[in-house]
Amino acid sequence: MAVAVESRTYTPPDSRLDLVRRIESAPREHAEAILEAYDVLQRLHNTGALALVTGLLGAEDTVIDKVTDVVSSKQAVTALRIAMILGNVLTSIDADRVHAAVKEAETRTPSLWKLLRTACSKEVRRAAGLGLSLAQIFGASLLARKSSGRT
Numbered sequence: 114m115a116v117a118v119e120s121r122t123y124t125p126p127d128s129r130l131d132l133v134r135r136i137e138s139a140p141r142e143h144a145e146a147i148l149e150a151y152d153v154l155q156r157l158h159n160t161g162a163l164a165l166v167t168g169l170l171g172a173e174d175t176v177i178d179k180v181t182d183v184v185s186s187k188q189a190v191t192a193l194r195i196a197m198i199l200g201n202v203l204t205s206i207d208a209d210r211v212h213a214a215v216k217e218a219e220t221r222t223p224s225l226w227k228l229l230r231t232a233c234s235k236e237v238r239r240a241a242g243l244g245l246s247l248a249q250i251f252g253a254s255l256l257a258r259k260s261s262g263r264t
Contacts, residue, residue, distance in 0.1 A: 157163045169176055231237055
C-alpha cells in the first residue's frame with residue numbers, strides 16, 4: 114500500500130542570514146584577514162575610491178570609448194612604437210659595463226688623449242650618428258609643427 118508523502122513548503126533561503134551564518138562559522142584564523150578586508154574597504158570608501166569605481170562602472174561605455182580613442186590615437190601608437198624600439202635597445206645594454214663606466218667616472222678623470230681615442234671609436238661614432246639622426250628627426254618634426262601653426 115502507498116505511503117503518503119509529507120508535504121513540504123519551499124522557502125527560499127534568506128541570503129543575508131546565510132551570509133551571517135557563514136561569517137559566524139568561519140574559522141577563527143580568518144578573522145584577522147576579514148577585519149583587514151573591512152579596514153581596506155572602509156579606507157576605499159573614505160577616500161572616495163569606491164565612488165570613483167562605481168562611477169566608472171556606471172559609465173562603462175563612455176569610459177571604454179574614451180580609452181579606446183586615446184589608445185588608438187596616432188600619438189599613442191607612435192609613442193608605443195618608440196617605447197618598444199628603445200626598450201629593445203635597452204635590453205641589449207650590458208648593465209655591468211654601465212656600472213663599471215659610472216664607477217670609473219666617479220673615481221678617475223680621463224685624460225684628453227683617452228677622451229679623443231674613445232670619441233673616435235666605432236661604438237661612439239655609431240651612437241653619435243644615432244643621436245644626430247634623432248635630433249634631425251625631432252627638429253624636422255618641430256619645424257613641421259611650427260609651419261602648420263600647431264603649438
